[in-house]
Amino acid sequence: MRIHILGSGAAEGWPAVYCRCDACQRARARGGRSIRSRSATLVDGRFQFDWSSDAYMQGLRDGVALSDVRHLIFTHTHRDHYYPSELVFRRPPFAHQTLPLTIWADAWAIEGIREEVGELEAANITLREVEPYQTYQLDDAHLTPLLANHFPERICFNYIFERNGKRLLYGQDSGWFPEEHWQAQQGLYFDVVILDCTGGPKDAGQHHGNIDLVIRSKERMIEMGTADDDTLFIANHFSHNGGLLHEELVELLSPHGIDVSYDGMIVEV
Numbered sequence: 280m281r282i283h284i285l286g287s288g289a290a291e292g293w294p295a296v297y298c299r300c301d302a303c304q305r306a307r308a309r310g311g312r313s314i315r316s317r318s319a320t321l322v323d324g325r326f327q328f329d330w331s332s333d334a335y336m337q338g339l340r341d342g343v344a345l346s347d348v349r350h351l352i353f354t355h356t357h358r359d360h361y362y363p364s365e366l367v368f369r370r371p372p373f374a375h376q377t378l379p380l381t382i383w384a385d386a387w388a389i390e391g392i393r394e395e396v397g398e399l400e401a402a403n404i405t406l407r408e409v410e411p412y413q414t415y416q417l418d419d420a421h422l423t424p425l426l427a428n429h430f431p432e433r434i435c436f437n438y439i440f441e442r443n444g445k446r447l448l449y450g451q452d453s454g455w456f457p458e459e460h461w462q463a464q465q466g467l468y469f470d471v472v473i474l475d476c477t478g479g480p481k482d483a484g485q486h487h488g489n490i491d492l493v494i495r496s497k498e499r500m501i502e503m504g505t506a507d508d509d510t511l512f513i514a515n516h517f518s519h520n521g522g523l524l525h526e527e528l529v530e531l532l533s534p535h536g537i538d539v540s541y542d543g544m545i546v547e548v
């Protein structure tokens with residue numbers, strides 16, 4: 280399984296679009312891995328989690344054709360993950376010879392896409408509304424939505440994604456997982472775990488994670504036997520409000536065997 284982090288930042292990006300705080304000014308000066316665009320992750324070149332307004336440029340930046348994506352999986356409808364306006368450009372005359380795209384998402388996301396895109400057939404889109412704790416087949420992969428602790432007014436899904444004998448836990452956006460989420464992991468082994476680290480070293484409130492939460496989540500998974508020393512743990516979705524640039528985050532997380540994501544990061548398991 281090849282996991283490609285297209286965007287590793289929180290809602291406002293980092294440097295945040297209008298912000299002049301110290302963390303943003305330092306990121307502007309440092310560049311490189313401290314520049315974080317909005318959330319999206321590509322798996323095996325054909326499966327994509329989330330699509331923000333940054334997705335088009337992320338594909339160009341990393342030299343990947345997002346026109347090859349066959350399954351688009353939305354976690355939730357916060358704007359840093361969900362930009363349905365882009366899907367309008369799947370219709371002629373904006374696009375020709377498109378590959379079929381199946382979109383997996385909650386009812387709000389599905390409704391928003393239907394409204395925005397209109398003629399789904401012309402856009403070569405199939406919409407699939409998903410329910411938590413059901414397993415769906417996406418070609419040769421399996422997907423199971425879990426309820427995240429993130430968006431009480433609507434819904435946010437984390438996902439278990441399985442393909443070619445490898446298993447990924449896509450665990451953002453979320454605070455500490457609800458108990459039923461933990462129970463759904465029971466008896467499974469994860470090769471890769473991506474967790475929410477919005478707050479960095481600071482408190483991120485109830486509905487996002489931070490360094491402490493990522494470490495405690497890893498400890499719990501190892502206790503449960505759902506992960507071990509070979510499991511790749513990746514902290515992701517960083518906000519400038521945490522204040523620490525990439526290398527500073529690495530210093531704090533690497534002693535715990537946790538990788539720090541960055542835009543363009545690719546890992547293979």
Ligand SMILES: [Zn+2]
Binds near residue numbers: 289290318359360452
């Ligand atoms: Zn987010």
Ligand SMILES: [Zn+2]
Binds near residue numbers: 302519
């Ligand atoms: Zn800032």
Ligand SMILES: [Zn+2]
Binds near residue numbers: 355
């Ligand atoms: Zn969110």
